[in-house]
Amino acid sequence: MEEFLIRLMPNAMKDLNILGKSIIETLQMTAWAGIISFVLGMVFGTALVVTRPGGIMQNRVIYQILDKIINILRSIPFIILLFCLLPLTRLISGTAIGVRGAIVPLVFGTTPFFSRQIEAALSGVDEGLIEAAQSMGNSSWEIVFRIYWRESIAAIARGTSITLINLVGLTAMAGAVGAGGLGNFAYIYGQQRNHMDDIYVTVVILVVLVMLIQLAGNLIVKHNTH
Template sequence: MNTLIASGFWTSLMPNVIANKDVFIQSTWETIYMTLVSGLVAGILGLLMGIILVVTAPGGILANPSIYWILDKLVNIFRSIPFIILLAVIAPFTRLIVGTSIGTTAALVPLTIGCAPFYARQVQNALFDVDRGIIEAAEAVGASPMQIIFRVYLREALPDLIRTSVVTIISLIGLTAMAGAIGGGGLGNTAISIGYDRFENDITVMAMIIILVIVFLVQIVGDWFARRTDHR
């Protein structure tokens, strides 16, 4: 009896959500897919760029003003481009890479390009906060640049890197919704193409709720890992 009452309550409250539950399952997995794949690629690229920015900066362990200037300006440029414009600008490049500029897989290209520079700057800031005295001590005992990068920079900055990664992933989830609004799939596409365009507000509200749940889960897991690795 209670089950029937609950079922009737949700059917009356969100009739369009119930009717499109398979669409929500599919779009949720598309959002997770876009976040995981583009987040992984952008994370690797962003971490690499962030490390290069730190070690080639003036006073860095591999100081190189030319490389630093070029990479720093590229990061600034791509961070400054609004994502919705980036989607349109790199559409030819996206078609070259995946054969189309529409769809979930196609969205991975602009998501990666849009996210990597943002994460690179976050990594740079986290690594810059590593105590300079620890780096100088490692240099004094003859540690190589690679040893300093992996055993000093990345180890000492790990809690901050986890926190910045969480911020980046949450921002990326928001970008997947924006990509979905122009045909990239995922919850953003469901919210716009079904909820907004057809005036089915319960669809839009449910898409928002699912995105919020994903964001909260990412934040909780990220905070747990950050606490586990922070021994300061």
């Protein structure tokens, strides 16, 4: 078996330690940036839905500001955003390289998209439910927690798996410019040294990772759809 693997991908087998470390780095970046941007995305996405015109906490100023910031951030290509954020990253993380250096730009790159996904998910909640909750004496905050969030778990899970899969892509890009992880591995060990098997292994691992995320998302959706 091992022999077969060595014959199949000689370079990757030699670099096994580094490959392992890269996988862990990618997982770390995805997990940290994912968790932080999920929290921020929930906050901003919810804020967009409740403050929009006709929303339960309608507020023109907050809505317009959020809406514009998200649009601006989403219009900057990630690779450029990375460079723009270098000073801020150093300030927050103390470094601009490695996993720690990657988290700040990854959060900036993911949160606006995440916010839109959450906004779309919460917008799918039937207005009638909001009205019913109001008629039962719920406050706006109770409506956020008990109706908006609770009733759109499936939609949020769908948006989250899409966003996390995007995020995996962004970690690879960040990796290529010094953040480590599988992107870095494929670039330094694969492309630079012309070891194609290293690149192919990276691809296979990323495909598996994406499939796992999608699978987890689908499970949550299925569990919450009645």
